[in-house]
Amino acid sequence: VQLQASGGGLVQAGGSLRLSCAASLRTGRNYVMGWFRQAPGKEREFVAAITWRGGSTYYTDSVKGRFTISRDNAKNTMYLQMNDLKPEDTAVYYCAADATMKRSSNDAAGYDYWGQGTQVTVSS
Numbered sequence: 001v002q003l004q005a006s007g008g009g010l011v012q013a014g015g016s017l018r019l020s021c022a023a024s025l026r027t028g029r030n031y032v033m034g035w036f037r038q039a040p041g042k043e044r045e046f047v048a049a050i051t052w053r054g055g056s057t058y059y060t061d062s063v064k065g066r067f068t069i070s071r072d073n074a075k076n077t078m079y080l081q082m083n084d085l086k087p088e089d090t091a092v093y094y095c096a097a098d099a100t101m102k103r104s105s106n107d108a109a110g111y112d113y114w115g116q117g118t119q120v121t122v123s124s
């Protein structure tokens with residue numbers, strides 16, 4: 001499984017960005033796909049997750065109502081639509097895939113595959 005994140009950039013507070021994660025997933029398997037972020041000097045934190053088959057979604061409280069996670073199974077691509085961005089959203093954003101689903105979707109230790117990260121910078 002390979003993951004390629006893209007779509008980051010510099011945006012003013014209140015603006016929007018859409019991140020994409022192109023994934024080479026094994027056909028016929030289910031995954032939990034997630035977005036995590038890591039700000040300078042901070043630990044990596046969970047942002048959102050989605051089940052590849054059913055499309056169930058999960059969000060951390062700080063992004064609820066502003067971010068939307070989705071996926072296009074035909075394109076093997078996951079998205080994170082980020083609206084009303086705030087300076088505290090500034091971080092490197094990583095996409096990840098969990099093939100075993102033995103841990104909670106917000107637990108980074110449960111994810112087996114990681115993309116390279118894309119920088120999101122929100123100016124005030």
